[in-house]
Amino acid sequence: MALVDFQLLGIGGDGVGIAGGTSAADPQLQFFENFPGHLGATLGVRSVGTLSVHAVNIPLSLSFNYPVVLVSRPNSGGQQTVQFGLYSLNGSTLSLANSASNSISFSSAISWISMVTSATQNISPGAWYFALNVLSSQTSNLSLLINSSINPANAVPGAFLMGRMTASTNAMPGSIATSVLNITGSGAIRQPYIIITA
Amino acid sequence: MAQLLFEKSLPYYGPSRLSVNNASMTFCAMNFNDSISFNTVNMVFLNEAGGNRSMSVSLGLYSLSGSTLSLANSVSSTFSQPAANRIYISMTSTSATQNITPGIWYIGYWMSRSDTGDYAPSGQYINLSAGNAFPGAFIGGAMTVSTNALPSSYATSDLDITGQDALLVPFIIMSA
Numbered sequence: 001m002a003l004v005d006f007q008l009l010g011i012g013g014d015g016v017g018i019a020g021g022t023s024a025a026d027p028q029l030q031f032f033e034n035f036p037g038h039l040g041a042t043l044g045v046r047s048v049g050t051l052s053v054h055a056v057n058i059p060l061s062l063s064f065n066y067p068v069v070l071v072s073r074p075n076s077g078g079q080q081t082v083q084f085g086l087y088s089l090n091g092s093t094l095s096l097a098n099s100a101s102n103s104i105s106f107s108s109a110i111s112w113i114s115m116v117t118s119a120t121q122n123i124s125p126g127a128w129y130f131a132l133n134v135l136s137s138q139t140s141n142l143s144l145l146i147n148s149s150i151n152p153a154n155a156v157p158g159a160f161l162m163g164r165m166t167a168s169t170n171a172m173p174g175s176i177a178t179s180v181l182n183i184t185g186s187g188a189i190r191q192p193y194i195i196i197t198a
Numbered sequence: 199m200a201q202l203l204f205e206k207s208l209p210y211y212g213p214s215r216l217s218v219n220n221a222s223m224t225f226c227a228m229n230f231n232d233s234i235s236f237n238t239v240n241m242v243f244l245n246e247a248g249g250n251r252s253m254s255v256s257l258g259l260y261s262l263s264g265s266t267l268s269l270a271n272s273v274s275s276t277f278s279q280p281a282a283n284r285i286y287i288s289m290t291s292t293s294a295t296q297n298i299t300p301g302i303w304y305i306g307y308w309m310s311r312s313d314t315g316d317y318a319p320s321g322q323y324i325n326l327s328a329g330n331a332f333p334g335a336f337i338g339g340a341m342t343v344s345t346n347a348l349p350s351s352y353a354t355s356d357l358d359i360t361g362q363d364a365l366l367v368p369f370i371i372m373s374a
Contacts, residue, residue: 027299027301028301029301029302030227030262030301031227031302031334031337032229037207037321037367038367039208039209039322059229060231066334066335068334109329111330112328112332114334195337197337
């Protein structure tokens, strides 16, 4: 077969492939991780009510059933809530497509938390945006497995990739203008490990 | 559908030596974005022992249907390594030719060594010692019994999915 195209799958898609093979029906992913192989840098404290959002490339279709995060709970009192939002981007507006949340009142130091979706959905392949927010009945916050704690001095250049809200929120907004998100510094690039399982 | 030249279990390999159970199996997932020929499997091993070490390694390529993992292909090798060194090992003797289709496959890795655990593959390095079992669908787990061969099928319900050793992901490179 002649070489008709060359495809670089980039960050999050680790392979390098040669296009031009035969087509087949799109398979269904059993799960998707934003950091492949559960990679993460550390457990980082999450500020209450500070929503962060980051882009992911989902390579194949995926059922939106169970978003899962890894958390460290500071103490056994009170209750924390983890909220997840699935957003699409059109121009400079993020629109909420689906969401999930769960409240935590366990005493284990480090635990997996599975969130409950508001509606079933088959996520189509392509770019999506994962948003996460944490609420707490106490001043002590949850720590989440995160990607990085480095602190770049300038804003993330190019098209919107990731950022965080500067105003506190207690719910996933129906839409977010990317222009109101802070895209500078460690708070903007510090994203939690999220896995969605079918 | 494109044909991959390689695929990796992790974007890069972590510096740590994984605490792999000896003479037992651990299953981890690999997401193949496109098809790839199952020809060569490479891993990185770290020897933190005071002398030479040897290891027998078998990797099984498993598909998951419902809650049953089924062996589709395998590769194995025996090798030795000097102390305090990282080396790539390469396994090419697959049990059958196969074009791996896109999607998630499960790698069951079995390792047998004579030492006490100071010789193992590099891989995912963050401590994920969660106190509870992983919720949601199956993403990996460890056998709780010893075995001396790759099982042709295995129920995910029989795998341990709690704690660090259950969800280890070694750095695996598959190349066509």
